[in-house]
Amino acid sequence: MKECLNLITERRSITFFDPTKEVPEEVIKEILEVSATAPSGYNIQPWEVIVVKDKEKKRRLKEICYGQQKVEDASANIVFIANTKAGFEHVDKVLDSWIDLGYVPAENRDMLREKILEGWKDKEKAKRKAIRDCAFFGMTVMIAARAYGLETHPMEGFDEEALKEFLSIDKDKIVIMVLAIGYKHPEKKLFPRAYRFKFEEFGKIV
Numbered sequence: 001m002k003e004c005l006n007l008i009t010e011r012r013s014i015t016f017f018d019p020t021k022e023v024p025e026e027v028i029k030e031i032l033e034v035s036a037t038a039p040s041g042y043n044i045q046p047w048e049v050i051v052v053k054d055k056e057k058k059r060r061l062k063e064i065c066y067g068q069q070k071v072e073d074a075s076a077n078i079v080f081i082a083n084t085k086a087g088f089e090h091v092d093k094v095l096d097s098w099i100d101l102g103y104v105p106a107e108n109r110d111m112l113r114e115k116i117l118e119g120w121k122d123k124e125k126a127k128r129k130a131i132r133d134c135a136f137f138g139m140t141v142m143i144a145a146r147a148y149g150l151e152t153h154p155m156e157g158f159d160e161e162a163l164k165e166f167l168s169i170d171k172d173k174i175v176i177m178v179l180a181i182g183y184k185h186p187e188k189k190l191f192p193r194a195y196r197f198k199f200e201e202f203g204k205i206v
C-alpha cells in the first residue's frame with residue numbers, strides 16, 4: 001500500500017528533463033497499455049494518444065506548446081485526445097466482449113446498444129464523457145510512469161488548432177493534454193510542492 005501511495009504523493013510536474021536519456025518505445029507502449037485498464041463509462045474508452053518522440057517533431061511541438069523547453073528535453077510527449085465519437089465507434093467491440101464473456105445475453109444487445117449511444121448523441125454530453133474518461137486515463141499514465149522510474153509533466157499550454165494541424169487530428173476530437181515523459185535532470189532541483197487544499201476546504205461528509 002505504501003508503495004502505491006508513494007507513487008501518487010511523490011509525483012511532481014518535472015520541469016527539467018535529462019535530454020540525454022531515452023525511454024524505449026516498448027516501455028512507453030507498455031505504460032499506455034497498463035494505463036488503458038483505467039475505467040470509462042460503459043467501458044467505451046474514448047481516448048487516443050499520439051506519442052511524439054522524433055527530435056525534429058519535438059522541436060515543432062515545443063513551438064506549439066509556446067516554447068516550453070521540457071517538450072524538447074523530455075524523451076517523448078504523449079498527446080491525449082478525447083474522441084467525442086467514441087461511443088459510436090467503440091460500442092460494437094464493447095458489446096461483443098460483454099456477450100462473449102457472459103456479462104449480458106445476446107438478445108439484449110440492441111436494447112443496450114441504444115442505451116449506450118443515447119449518451120453520445122448530444123454533442124455537449126459526448127464532449128463531457130470523452131474528456132472525463134480521457135482524463136482518468138491521463139492520470140493513470142502519470143502514476144504508472146512513476147512505477148517504471150519515469151517522470152512526467154502535464155501541459156495545457158498549447159495552441160490546439162496548430163497541434164491538430166501538425167498531427168492531423170480530426171476537428172471533432174479534443175486535445176486535453178500534452179504529457180512530457182522521461183527522466184529528471186540529475187542536477188536540477190524542483191521547488192517543494194506548493195499548497196494543497198485540505199479536506200475541510202474542498203470536501204464534506206454528509
Ligand SMILES: Cc1cc2nc3c(=O)[nH]c(=O)nc-3n(C[C@H](O)[C@H](O)[C@H](O)COP(=O)(O)O)c2cc1C
Nearest residue numbers: 011012013014068154155156157158176177193194
Ligand atoms: C491539465 C494540466 C495542465 C497543465 N499545464 C501546464 C503547462 O502548460 N505548463 C506548466 O508549466 N505546467 C502545467 N501544469 C502543471 C501544474 O502547474 C502542476 O501540476 C501544479 O502546479 C502542481 O504541481 P505538481 O504537479 O508538481 O504537484 C499542468 C497541470 C495539469 C494537470
